[in-house]
Amino acid sequence: MVHNKKILASLVAGASMLATQAFAGELVINTDTSDPAPKAVFEAVIKGFEAENPDVSVTWNLFDHEGYKTSIRNFLTADAPDVANWYAGNRMLPYVNAGLFEPVDDVWAEHGLNDSLGSAAASMTIDGKKWGVPYTYYQWGVYYRKDIFAKNGIAVPTNWAEFKAAGETLKAAGVTPVTIGTKYLWTAAGVFDYLNLRTNGYDFHMALTKGEVSWTDPRVKATMNNWKELVDAGFFLENHAAYSWQDALAPMVQGDAAMYVMGNFAVAPLREAGLTDEQLGFFQFPVINPDVALAEEAPTDTIHIPANAKNKADAKRFLAYVARADVQTEMNAGLGQLPINKGSSVADDKFLQAGYNMLSNTEGGIAQFFDRDAPAEMAKAGMEGFQEFMVKPERLDKILQRLEKVRARVYN
């Protein structure tokens, strides 16, 4: 559809001898939103943008979600679109450093985004400049089977002792306390992030992912020892290294497992698999060290203007459009996620409302995610270490030493 429009537009323009202007109004957008819901959302956003800006015709290139992670490097250098989506935090650092993203401070200033998108300003800032516009984020936490908890008389755990006790009760009832599939590694990083945020707090976690703290530091060991308690007690799904995160949903749906440390995107497949809102609940990851302020994990997705874009003027209009409160309300209702703009309203969904309340009251800070906060190489080595640790906890010292070696190299 979008494509046809473009052809039509250029035909009309060509006929009226205004070809140059028509090309100035052509906006190329690349996105990785290949899953059904995000795809529909972007379709709607582009339509809405075109309706409000009839002088701009959009060409939309839709990439496969996983393939995008490698193709973005090629198209940013070789054949840059005018707009591309990506992630906040350290994940955009390589492109910022290579000069492939355009700073968009003017868009932020002109449209008052420093106020309306203020909560995500820090994660969009590198070297004092803003490099894109965030449009969505989602909470992480513990998703659990309310009915199984009720059947075994377990209340929602709020601290470490209660959490462990809940797990023991579940195990006695023949239920695996926590399901997880670590085949693709990142799920283990979610658990690590929360354990570290709760044990040592946000500032330490950020210092660690920034490479300022040694992996053999006793505070890291404290985090890992807390994790070891859970591993040794058999809290996690058996053979988790053989499963993807989707595979690990099955035991939870079947009632063989009761909890899942996950992002809010897990709700949709769990509902599709037949769990009702009466069966499925969400709670904040319990307190471990009462002295640290509660920090949460909430990855932010963003859109950027490549430095080599041809039509930066219209690209900035598109960014401003996506930053708008009403547009973000609409988008996130479709995505099942949370809008960044503080003027937006959160969809009427119990998990989104719970996440919104939790994140609005977060005092400790909001982390992006291990593989977005830490540089790619460190993230890869770290997540591999976490997976190994979850199966072979006795190798802890060896794993931490290996990570320390990687740290020494990655951050120089």
Add this chain to the structure above:
Amino acid sequence: MRDFWRSHQQQLAPWLFLLPGVLMFLIYVIIPIFQSMNISFYAWDGLGAKEYVGMANYVELMDDEAFYISLKNNLIWLLLYMLAIPAGLFVALFLNQNVYGIRIYKSLFFFPFVISQVVVGLVFAWFYDPSNGLFNIVLGWFGIDPVAILADEDLVTYGIIAAGLWPQTAYCMILYLTGLNAVDGEQIEAARLDNARGLKLLWYVILPQLRPATFIAIVVTVIGALRSFDLVSIMTGGGPWGSSRVLAFYMYEQAFSEYGFRMGYGAAIAVVLFAIMMLYIAAFLYKMYRDEGGR
């Protein structure tokens, strides 16, 4: 000019015919090899400026646990992948008969080689699945607890090789089947007259005639083992914690994967892999040269 062409036509013609192929080979194979070698001396993320680091990538490689795991796995692959040759020969001998519908059986046996390696990987990943996989259901019949082959650092490589042997056996089988067509019936008859049968007949009369097929089978199997990438990528992604990596996959991981983009380091791994292949190819070329020279 015309005279030159006339007098040298004989010498020039073969080169002219070779030229397009040689050009392609230079552009797409030979030059990239040297480019990779060059890149392996740099630290480069594929985007920014290259920084010359000399031998640093190789020094790091020597101290990289993951590299040694990959190397070890490559050796296991090389060794066990060779099983495809006797297995292929066995199947070929079995199918080399004239009964009704043998062509269907032949094509069924050849089938695994025709389907994509990605599909083979997926099928075997499901086969090994610890909760629903056929493998563990069968183990269950004998009262054995499920084994998560693809999540066990000691078993995972063998599990993937087993998956790889399935299509590779079919490949060797087809090579031997064509070889068997060319086996001289008179020689077999003569051997029969001399009272040779069974294994002796196979070993002294048939196998020597299959030598060209064996040669090709070894070459493709060794190369197949060294470039074993798709199965590792599909079935485990190198996991658990990197214990099923092979050099080709490690190279890809370092250079192109989501968390990689260390082009220099990836190129260094490629150079090492190339050196290993070169050793083997040189040895084989030498043997071929000697054999042909002796004829």
